[in-house]
Amino acid sequence: MSDSPNTNNSPSTGSPSNLDELRETIDQLDTDILRLISERAACAQRVAKVKLTHDKGTVFYRPEREAQVLRRIMSLNPGPLDSEEMARLFREIMSACLALEQPIKVSYLGPEGTFTQQAALKHFGESAVSLPMAAIDEVFREVEAGAVNYGVVPVENSTEGVVNHTLDSFMDSSIRICGEVVLRIHHHLLVADTTRRDKVSRIYSHPQSFAQCRKWLDAHFPHAERVPVASNAEAAKLVKTEWHSAAIAGDMAAKLYGLTPLTEKIEDRPDNSTRFLIIGNQDVPRSGDDKTSLVVAMRNQPGALHDLLEPFHRHQIDLTRLETRPSRSGVWNYVFFIDFKGHHEDPQVAAMLEEVRLRAAEVKVLGSYPQGVL
Structure with missing residues (x-):
């Protein structure tokens, strides 16, 4: 009887065979995906032809339709990819198909x-x-x-x-x-290849980014000069030619200008x-999960804010944002920007808006639109 190992029972012998089978399965799945994406793209082209047949000035991109498709994909997603990642992949497919109709x-x-x-x-x-x-x-x-x-x-x-x-x-x-x-x-502290990292004495960024990273900068670069510029991208561009400076910017600016993160995610709040x-120029139909934005001018009188908000409460409309701005016309003292859940065509929203119009000096619906999916 031979003393040589039994290769048929060796754990390593099954691995290449199984790996080859898995690779064949992946190749077949890739072929299926390719065929289905091509079929979807061809269908998108047919949709464009139908639209143009009925209306030469048709709108190809429909925000409410895209939101409905992405929500459906997320609800059907079985995993293991998380729902947002799956929706992101489908958005790219939809973007490419839409470009066939009209970029x-x-x-x-x-x-x-x-x-x-x-x-x-x-x-x-x-x-x-x-x-x-x-x-x-x-x-x-x-x-x-x-x-x-x-x-x-x-x-x-x-x-x-x-x-x-x-x-x-x-x-x-x-x-x-x-x-x-x-x-x-996510803000990163970016440097160029020529930067002497121990000699950074100047940091460029947009003023808001400085504000969002203030505590980190105070702790790590308290003596560096903070130079505000028009954008983080401009900050990244400036750093490219200097040896003693850094920029606060994001991944896209780092990639575009060939910079390296000295420290990543320096924002003070992780949920920033x-x-x-x-x-755009058109109204958006209901998607089933919408927001509406208004600008409302109120007269300068006692109880004006209460009069404005009371119909929202009574009709159970969920406000998500309320901001006050000084009137640029000088006619009215109070100008309010309001976001709330719902579409202006929803019956309860329409009834609420009618009451607000009776109480306000001016009401302007800025738009109803799908709530952000991603």
């Missing part, structure tokens, strides 16, 4: 590498054509002029509060809010997030 042009608060661009790509997918603008009012103008289909602007941060410039831009504009996207904001609004 979406989106303006955003630039320059390239900002969190606003990241929010635009998160909402519309990588197949959208994104165009940076130098200021928030330029984003509004591009959308109003029809040069782009949609715009993306920041509206509030969980740490620093509202972006007043965005709210003020709505007061004189006919633009509608078509959607929202919430982005977790920013909400962005999607702006």
Whole structure:
């Protein structure tokens, strides 16, 4: 009887065979996925033809329809991928298919590498054509002029509060809010290859990012000069040419400008997030899980705020945000920006709005839109 090992019973002999079988299974699944994505893309092309047959000025991107599809995918997801990751994959498929019908042009608060661009790509997918603008009012103008289909602007941060410039831009504009996207904001301290890391004496960033990282900076770089700039992307660009400076910015800016994180996630609050609004020129039908935004001007009289909010309470409308801004016209003292759950076409919401119009000097519905899915 031979003393050589029994190779048939060796644990290692079964592994290559099983691995080959698993790889064959993966190859077959990839083939199936490829075929199904191609079938979906072809169906999207047929949808475009049907739309164009009935209306030459048709709108190809439907925010409410996309939200319904993504919610359905998340509800059906069996795992092991989590529901948000699965929805993100489907959003990219939908973005690529939509580009076959008509590529979406989106303006955003630039320059390239900002969190606003990241929010635009998160909402519309990588197949959208994104165009940076130098200021928030330029984003509004591009959308109003029809040069782009949609715009993306920041509206509030969980740490620093509202972006007043965005709210003020709505007061004189006919633009509608078509959607929202919430982005977790992670700030990194970035340096270039030429940076002498032990000699960092200057840090560039947007003022809001400095505010969101104030405690960390006080503890780790108390003597470094903090230089505010127009955007974190601009901060990253400046650091590229200096040996003694660093920038506070995110992953997209780091990748775009070839910088390396000296320290990651330096924001003071781990739940730091920013909400962005999607702006466009059309009303959005109900999706089944919606928000509405209003701007309301009230007369300067005792009990004005109570008179404004009482119909919301009585009709059991859930307010999610209430902000006060000074009136730029000088006619009314109080201007309120209000977000609440529901669509303006919902019966209880319509009844509430009718009462508010009777009590207010002016009411302007900025838009009803799907609540952010991702």
